[in-house]
Amino acid sequence: MEPAQPAQKPPAYKLSIRVDLANGGRIGPGKVLLLEAIARTGSISAAGRALRMSYRRAWELVEDLNRTLGTPVVNTSAGGPGGGGATLTAAGSAVIDQYRALELAAYQTAETHVNAILEACQKGEKRS
Amino acid sequence: MEPAQPAQKPPAYKLSIRVDLANGGRIGPGKVLLLEAIARTGSISAAGRALRMSYRRAWELVEDLNRTLGTPVVNTSAGGPGGGGATLTAAGSAVIDQYRALELAAYQTAETHVNAILEACQKGEKRS
Numbered sequence: 001m002e003p004a005q006p007a008q009k010p011p012a013y014k015l016s017i018r019v020d021l022a023n024g025g026r027i028g029p030g031k032v033l034l035l036e037a038i039a040r041t042g043s044i045s046a047a048g049r050a051l052r053m054s055y056r057r058a059w060e061l062v063e064d065l066n067r068t069l070g071t072p073v074v075n076t077s078a079g080g081p082g083g084g085g086a087t088l089t090a091a092g093s094a095v096i097d098q099y100r101a102l103e104l105a106a107y108q109t110a111e112t113h114v115n116a117i118l119e120a121c122q123k124g125e126k127r128s
Numbered sequence: 129m130e131p132a133q134p135a136q137k138p139p140a141y142k143l144s145i146r147v148d149l150a151n152g153g154r155i156g157p158g159k160v161l162l163l164e165a166i167a168r169t170g171s172i173s174a175a176g177r178a179l180r181m182s183y184r185r186a187w188e189l190v191e192d193l194n195r196t197l198g199t200p201v202v203n204t205s206a207g208g209p210g211g212g213g214a215t216l217t218a219a220g221s222a223v224i225d226q227y228r229a230l231e232l233a234a235y236q237t238a239e240t241h242v243n244a245i246l247e248a249c250q251k252g253e254k255r256s
Binding site: 012013014015017018020021022027069072090093094095098099101102105106109110113114116118120121122123124125 | 144145146147149155197200218221222223225226229233234237238241242245246247248249250251252253
């Protein structure tokens with residue numbers, strides 16, 4: 001017996017998209033996940049922990065975005081005993097929203113092409 | 129004075145797309161460039177040289193595609209003193225054609241989103 005399937009079956013593929021801007025900025029899945037985790041946790045260190053990333057690495061990725069995009073993506077405030085907080089700037093939110101929209105659009109157009117690759121491979125398999 | 133612009137200005141960004149198939153196959157810019165070079169040069173070793181890639185690395189990438197896609201992407205023939213030749217199979221050609229079509233479609237939908245990121249960053253820059 002087949003296990004119960006969710007109403008919408010998951011795609012048979014995953015896309016990883018990196019956007020390299022002319023100004024040197026590189027926006028990819030890792031940085032977008034980090035920004036999302038900062039928005040969720042309100043802290044760069046908590047976001048790093050959530051993604052099993054060192055604090056240093058999380059900071060480097062944020063600093064890299066700030067520098068290459070020419071504007072901060074994260075606002076930080078020095079905090080008390082619990083450490084400072086971090087919130088996304090409008091630019092940081094735009095990076096997430098637009099990257100996810102771009103990714104969704106890419107998935108919508110990719111399906112036909114990925115299926116054509118899989119079909120060509122199935123034909124090849126039968127022939128060989 | 130502005131320098132003369134080509135009729136169609138190059139995009140201010142570059143997309144790098146990797147497709148991870150459910151069967152473990154990974155198709156990205158490097159493997160597609162390699163398949164294109166094999167089609168052009170008729171040889172895996174010449175294709176590797178053209179891409180400044182070791183012969184071993186070029187073979188590994190081809191073998192990885194053959195294995196994960198379940199069908200050969202390249203037909204090889206043992207050759208004489210000049211070495212054997214290599215041609216793409218229908219599956220190998222489909223990988224190139226469909227990946228490039230997917231990439232083109234992604235570029236067409238990405239522009240609006242990338243511009244929105246750049247605009248949000250310009251606004252942030254003025255404010256800070």
